[in-house]
Amino acid sequence: MSISVPTKIIRPKKTLSFDDLRELWEYRELLYFFSWRDIKVRYKQTIVGVAWAVFQPLIVMVVFSIFFGKLAGIPSDNIPYPIFVYSGLIFWQLFSSALSETSNTLVSNSSIITKVYFPRILLPIADTVTKFIDFCFASLILVGLMFFYGYTPSLSIIFVLPILVILTFIVAIGAGLILSSINVKYRDVRYVLPFFIQLLLFVTPVIYPLSIAGKYAWVLALNPMTGIIENARAIMLGTGMVNYHSLALSFGIGMLLLLVGIITFKKIERYFADIV
Amino acid sequence: MEPVISIKNISKKYRITHKKVRYAALRDIITYALMSPFTYFKNRAKKLFGRDTKEEFWALKDVNLDIYKGEVVGIIGKNGAGKSTLLKILTGITPPTTGEIVIKGKVASLLEVGTGFHPELTGRENIFLNGAILGMGRKEIREKFDQIVEFSGIERFIDTPVKRYSSGMYVRLAFSVAAHLEPDILLVDEVLAVGDMEFQKKCLGKMDEVTRTRGRTILFVSHNMDAVSRLCKTSILLDQGKVVAIGKTDEIIGKYVHQMQHGDTSLTLPITDEEITLHDFSVTQNGKNAHDIAGENSFAVNLDFSVHKKLRSFRSGFFLKNAMGTVVSRTFTQDWDPTLEDIETGRYKTHLTIPARLLIAGQYEIEVKLFCLGTREYLKNHLIEKRITVFSPKDYNESRSKNTDRVGYFLIPEKWTVEREIKTNV
Numbered sequence: 001m002s003i004s005v006p007t008k009i010i011r012p013k014k015t016l017s018f019d020d021l022r023e024l025w026e027y028r029e030l031l032y033f034f035s036w037r038d039i040k041v042r043y044k045q046t047i048v049g050v051a052w053a054v055f056q057p058l059i060v061m062v063v064f065s066i067f068f069g070k071l072a073g074i075p076s077d078n079i080p081y082p083i084f085v086y087s088g089l090i091f092w093q094l095f096s097s098a099l100s101e102t103s104n105t106l107v108s109n110s111s112i113i114t115k116v117y118f119p120r121i122l123l124p125i126a127d128t129v130t131k132f133i134d135f136c137f138a139s140l141i142l143v144g145l146m147f148f149y150g151y152t153p154s155l156s157i158i159f160v161l162p163i164l165v166i167l168t169f170i171v172a173i174g175a176g177l178i179l180s181s182i183n184v185k186y187r188d189v190r191y192v193l194p195f196f197i198q199l200l201l202f203v204t205p206v207i208y209p210l211s212i213a214g215k216y217a218w219v220l221a222l223n224p225m226t227g228i229i230e231n232a233r234a235i236m237l238g239t240g241m242v243n244y245h246s247l248a249l250s251f252g253i254g255m256l257l258l259l260v261g262i263i264t265f266k267k268i269e270r271y272f273a274d275i276v
Numbered sequence: 277m278e279p280v281i282s283i284k285n286i287s288k289k290y291r292i293t294h295k296k297v298r299y300a301a302l303r304d305i306i307t308y309a310l311m312s313p314f315t316y317f318k319n320r321a322k323k324l325f326g327r328d329t330k331e332e333f334w335a336l337k338d339v340n341l342d343i344y345k346g347e348v349v350g351i352i353g354k355n356g357a358g359k360s361t362l363l364k365i366l367t368g369i370t371p372p373t374t375g376e377i378v379i380k381g382k383v384a385s386l387l388e389v390g391t392g393f394h395p396e397l398t399g400r401e402n403i404f405l406n407g408a409i410l411g412m413g414r415k416e417i418r419e420k421f422d423q424i425v426e427f428s429g430i431e432r433f434i435d436t437p438v439k440r441y442s443s444g445m446y447v448r449l450a451f452s453v454a455a456h457l458e459p460d461i462l463l464v465d466e467v468l469a470v471g472d473m474e475f476q477k478k479c480l481g482k483m484d485e486v487t488r489t490r491g492r493t494i495l496f497v498s499h500n501m502d503a504v505s506r507l508c509k510t511s512i513l514l515d516q517g518k519v520v521a522i523g524k525t526d527e528i529i530g531k532y533v534h535q536m537q538h539g540d541t542s543l544t545l546p547i548t549d550e551e552i553t554l555h556d557f558s559v560t561q562n563g564k565n566a567h568d569i570a571g572e573n574s575f576a577v578n579l580d581f582s583v584h585k586k587l588r589s590f591r592s593g594f595f596l597k598n599a600m601g602t603v604v605s606r607t608f609t610q611d612w613d614p615t616l617e618d619i620e621t622g623r624y625k626t627h628l629t630i631p632a633r634l635l636i637a638g639q640y641e642i643e644v645k646l647f648c649l650g651t652r653e654y655l656k657n658h659l660i661e662k663r664i665t666v667f668s669p670k671d672y673n674e675s676r677s678k679n680t681d682r683v684g685y686f687l688i689p690e691k692w693t694v695e696r697e698i699k700t701n702v
């Protein structure tokens with residue numbers, strides 16, 4: 001038992017302060033428990049849970065390969081279409097599932113929020129952890145595909161892949177925080193979001209290569225997921241050359257989203273328990 | 277001595293919008309803007325220039341309090357007096373609008389037992405999850421795990437998902453987690469109002485125990501004056517967001533009871549929740565609405581409500597409370613009719629006759645309860661209650677007792693039989 005008595009001071013909330021970071025550290029165990037809860041619930045029926053994480057991208061890959069790869073003949077930078085689309089899909093799914101989960105997190109956890117205090121931002125962070133585990137399972141298929149088609153990733157994968165995953169989180173959490181703040185006030189975000197995510201898929205080079213866009217490629221590059229997916233393909237399937245320009249751009253836009261996300265979230269957090 | 281909780285000039289402002297729904301849908305706003313653009317932009321402009329006509333409501337206004345180590349303080353007051361808001365600010369759930377609070381020590385609250393329970397997880401898993409949410413560390417939970425399980429009395433089902441628990445088991449597990457928190461400062465809000473009488477008694481027992489353990493500071497919010505007077509030496513009376521009186525519990529309760537008898541509650545019906553609408557609630561005697569109840573005749577409590585969705589483990593009925601806030605009786609439609617537990621959608625009119633010569637004379641409150649056992653209480657933010665005054669039956673001989681010193685809870689409606697033996701010389 002600790003001897004020092006913790007002193008807490010409650011004041012009207014500021015939007016941003018360094019105390020938040022300290023507080024986040026204090027509550028790290030709760031973050032662990034929230035993630036643990038989500039993982040437990042997700043994989044409760046173990047076989048179905050894991051299978052779902054693998055099957056979903058797999059089936060989508062097969063369907064896309066048939067329709068877009070074979071029938072529509074969409075180019076894929078000389079990479080076999082199945083592995084091309086799958087490598088994009090797993091990142092896309094990491095992003096889209098994290099985004100839709102985080103946007104709903106405040107509303108779905110409202111029964112806890114109105115009764116106990118903890119830094120609310122833990123909830124969206126915990127949500128993304130489960131999505132990461134799904135991502136890991138889905139990656140196994142990618143490894144299999146790479147063996148099958150005889151691809152060896154370049155060595156830079158060790159450094160770049162974690163960066164890409166973290167970047168995906170930053171983008172998803174940033175956008176998710178903005179959306180979840182809006183969702184608290186306007187509940188129809190829930191209905192608009194799936195549609196919005198569907199549209200986003202088409203402005204992200206998942207089913208087609210960035211090169212297809214020609215001189216308008218810069219428009220697509222504004223979408224932070226573009227840089228992430230293009231670089232993921234480069235290191236896993238392509239030349240191994242990291243495109244630092246697009247990576248930096250993704251990082252910049254991702255950080256901007258995160259900053260705006262945190263500010264809107266903190267603003268709404270203040271009166272959150274009162275309106276949920 | 278330095279206070280462990282020092283509250284300085286705490287105020288909390290809420291905005292009341294006169295809308296029926298709690299949250300807006302973007303589509304409503306868009307339709308509104310398109311249908312009547314002029315009004316819409318006028319309102320937007322007003323908002324921009326700060327001439328908003330929204331009503332402001334101060335749930336708390338300039339509250340100053342010092343609470344010292346080891347004190348057990350009762351916080352009482354009418355509904356809407358600001359008691360719960362004060363606790364919510366103390367726990368940090370909602371920040372104050374102005375002011376500052378300095379708290380020394382670990383705070384835990386029993387705002388609601390079972391917070392964060394997940395139906396898919398087992399009892400064991402939920403103990404960990406719930407414990408963490410309530411502020412225990414992993415190590416601490418592991419140490420207390422056996423104690424918690426033992427106290428709950430559900431060892432056999434500890435690895436069963438809680439969705440398979442009966443509501444009683446659920447509440448027991450939830451409470452035993454909460455009961456094993458060891459904070460320096462404990463905030464308790466109306467926990468005792470949930471659950472059945474037996475469970476309430478168990479909670480009170482635990483509260484007694486907690487109170488006696490060394491140096492724990494407790495803030496206790498309740499409508500149950502018996503419990504407050506039993507547990508707390510000092511009490512605070514709140515009214516309309518202000519501290520009206522601080523002092524010895526007996527005196528404060530006296531003030532509160534006085535306030536209750538002179539105030540009046542107003543209730544506008546119908547009120548609607550997502551799943552339930554209460555259309556009418558009345559107390560009648562001889563077919564007429566009544567506040568004053570003649571003891572020699574029966575009277576009826578009538579509810580008229582609609583259920584919009586099929587509900588499970590549903591209960592509809594009321595608590596009957598005396599002037600001290602003690603629940604004298606609770607009664608639900610489902611007590612005698614289990615078929616109504618899984619209630620279908622539709623409109624229901626329920627009536628209950630309370631027999632003549634049952635209650636002793638005095639003030640009572642009838643508080644309507646509509647809830648699903650262990651999961652949801654409806655219309656919780658409204659205080660749906662009616663105050664009645666019961667008078668002694670006409671033939672009751674009361675000449676020797678004054679109105680104020682009545683003892684007991686109910687009348688025995690039977691007459692004594694008396695046999696007089698006249699002494700005769702044998």
